[in-house]
Amino acid sequence: MPRPLRVAIVGAGPAGIYAADALLKSEAAAEPGVSIDLFERMPAPFGLIRYGVAPDHPRIKGIITALHQVLDKPQVRLFGNVDYPNDISLDELRAFYDAVIFSTGATADRELRIPGVDLEGSYGAADFVSWYDGHPDVPRTWPLEAEKVAVLGVGNVALDVARILAKTADELLTTEIPPNVHEGLKANKALEVHVFGRRGPAQAKFSPMELRELDHSPNIEVIVDPQDIDYDEGSIAARRANKQADMVAKTLENWAIRDTGDRPHKLFLHFFESPVEVLGEDGKVVGLRTERTELDGTGNVKGTGRFTDWDVQSVYRAVGYLSDELPKLPWDVESGTVPDEGGRVIEAGAHLPSTYVTGWIRRGPIGLIGHTKGDANETVASLLADHAAGRLLTPASPAPEAVEAFLAERRVRFTTWEGWYKLDAAEKALGEPQGRERVKLVEREDMLEASGA
Numbered sequence: 001m002p003r004p005l006r007v008a009i010v011g012a013g014p015a016g017i018y019a020a021d022a023l024l025k026s027e028a029a030a031e032p033g034v035s036i037d038l039f040e041r042m043p044a045p046f047g048l049i050r051y052g053v054a055p056d057h058p059r060i061k062g063i064i065t066a067l068h069q070v071l072d073k074p075q076v077r078l079f080g081n082v083d084y085p086n087d088i089s090l091d092e093l094r095a096f097y098d099a100v101i102f103s104t105g106a107t108a109d110r111e112l113r114i115p116g117v118d119l120e121g122s123y124g125a126a127d128f129v130s131w132y133d134g135h136p137d138v139p140r141t142w143p144l145e146a147e148k149v150a151v152l153g154v155g156n157v158a159l160d161v162a163r164i165l166a167k168t169a170d171e172l173l174t175t176e177i178p179p180n181v182h183e184g185l186k187a188n189k190a191l192e193v194h195v196f197g198r199r200g201p202a203q204a205k206f207s208p209m210e211l212r213e214l215d216h217s218p219n220i221e222v223i224v225d226p227q228d229i230d231y232d233e234g235s236i237a238a239r240r241a242n243k244q245a246d247m248v249a250k251t252l253e254n255w256a257i258r259d260t261g262d263r264p265h266k267l268f269l270h271f272f273e274s275p276v277e278v279l280g281e282d283g284k285v286v287g288l289r290t291e292r293t294e295l296d297g298t299g300n301v302k303g304t305g306r307f308t309d310w311d312v313q314s315v316y317r318a319v320g321y322l323s324d325e326l327p328k329l330p331w332d333v334e335s336g337t338v339p340d341e342g343g344r345v346i347e348a349g350a351h352l353p354s355t356y357v358t359g360w361i362r363r364g365p366i367g368l369i370g371h372t373k374g375d376a377n378e379t380v381a382s383l384l385a386d387h388a389a390g391r392l393l394t395p396a397s398p399a400p401e402a403v404e405a406f407l408a409e410r411r412v413r414f415t416t417w418e419g420w421y422k423l424d425a426a427e428k429a430l431g432e433p434q435g436r437e438r439v440k441l442v443e444r445e446d447m448l449e450a451s452g453a
């Protein structure tokens with residue numbers, strides 16, 4: 001008797017959920033159908049939408065509602081609070097599934113190798129993001145004593161970090177931030193936030209909308225030095241080739257020529273300043289040294305040998321995320337990704353049978369949520385081609401009940417999709433008395449309990 005194609009997806013962020021969607025929409029979903037189990041190490045799904053996207057971006061967080069449609073389908077199950085490989089290994093997954101897709105994303109900060117990065121007061125953006133987004137596995141408090149703060153990097157994460165540091169706690173109280181984060185932000189002393197990029201306005205990686213949004217807060221004065229507006233031939237070509245880059249440059253130009261207003265928190269966007277050292281005294285950050293750079297004609301920059309010391313008491317490195325290596329899978333140290341061809345995991349030049357990757361663990365930590373969709377489609381197309389060609393391994397125990405019994409026997413307190421609805425309702429109920437859409441639960445135990453795990 002033919003049975004459904006059984007697929008495990010490890011990591012229930014957008015890439016994993018879009019992969020499930022692509023499988024459901026494929027021809028393979030017709031008789032005998034597909035059956036998909038998502039394994040997620042957090043008690044709740046949605047990856048960086050829940051634990052990365054800034055709380056004052058409710059519209060982006062709202063993508064979760066669209067993703068509900070996929071997880072609502074009877075062919076899809078969620079096993080939350082299940083960690084690969086501690087709770088289920090690759091061999092064990094292979095015993096239950098025809099194919100395994102890894103979509104474990106990225107959680108940590110990429111290193112920035114300059115002297116002083118280990119000083120007290122020097123932080124990775126990912127840690128701060130996890131804190132303000134209520135991630136259960138990070139400390140509940142965050143030191144926010146610095147009056148002047150540096151943020152290194154010119155991508156959207158740098159903007160998120162700078163904006164959260166520059167807004168007032170009460171401005172953020174309309175969002176889903178948990179009580180410990182609101183308390184922490186109330187103690188924030190930051191009056192000046194300085195964002196540094198080593199290249200120019202044409203090379204900034206901001207999205208135009210995210211950049212313009214900085215100016216919407218009644219408490220934030222965005223300041224750009226007119227001397228930082230500079231373009232060479234490479235920059236002009238880059239602006240011509242990329243509409244978004246052009247819009248970003250135009251916004252920065254407008255800000256550079258306007259008068260400075262009197263909003264209480266100043267947010268400076270500096271260009272052509274390359275961070276070379278975090279300065280310290282008694283083990284703590286007391287400044288940042290940058291080297292002035294200049295364009296070399298191609299859009300790249302070179303150092304000028306002119307240095308500036310900035311009076312800041314904390315430094316946030318927003319220079320990119322990094323994925324965790326996955327045990328039993330090949331790993332490309334340079335890119336921090338699992339090597340693949342069309343989503344097929346490649347080890348020693350050959351496809352590791354029945355094993356696939358998608359999302360940031362495949363492409364590296366760049367791109368928006370929407371970009372993971374096309375990526376998932378490509379991976380699923382490879383998987384289905386292998387299925388059609390009879391190249392998938394045959395699992396020993398494909399019955400859907402077998403994996404549940406396995407997790408129960410291993411005493412894994414897993415959450416389910418029904419559990420997410422309960423957690424969702426509990427968080428909404430917490431927010432209701434304050435007229436807020438939700439207030440996030442932070443403690444893993446509270447999340448598990450609310451989910452009925």
Ligand SMILES: Cc1cc2nc3c(=O)[nH]c(=O)nc-3n(C[C@H](O)[C@H](O)[C@H](O)COP(=O)(O)OP(=O)(O)OC[C@H]3O[C@@H](n4cnc5c(N)ncnc54)[C@H](O)[C@@H]3O)c2cc1C
Nearest residue numbers: 011013014015041047048052084104105106359360368369
């Ligand atoms: C700070 C920040 C802000 C962002 N803001 C925006 C924005 O405003 N708009 C936008 O479009 N994009 C934004 N992005 C980008 C967006 O979050 C990513 O494009 C997207 O989340 C990548 O999806 P993914 O599924 O590959 O990875 P992730 O979202 O990281 O999902 C991976 C999932 O796998 C799980 N996992 C990891 N390891 C394991 C394991 N060993 N076992 C089981 N499960 C595991 C994780 O818990 C996670 O749930 C932002 C990113 C960051 C970092």
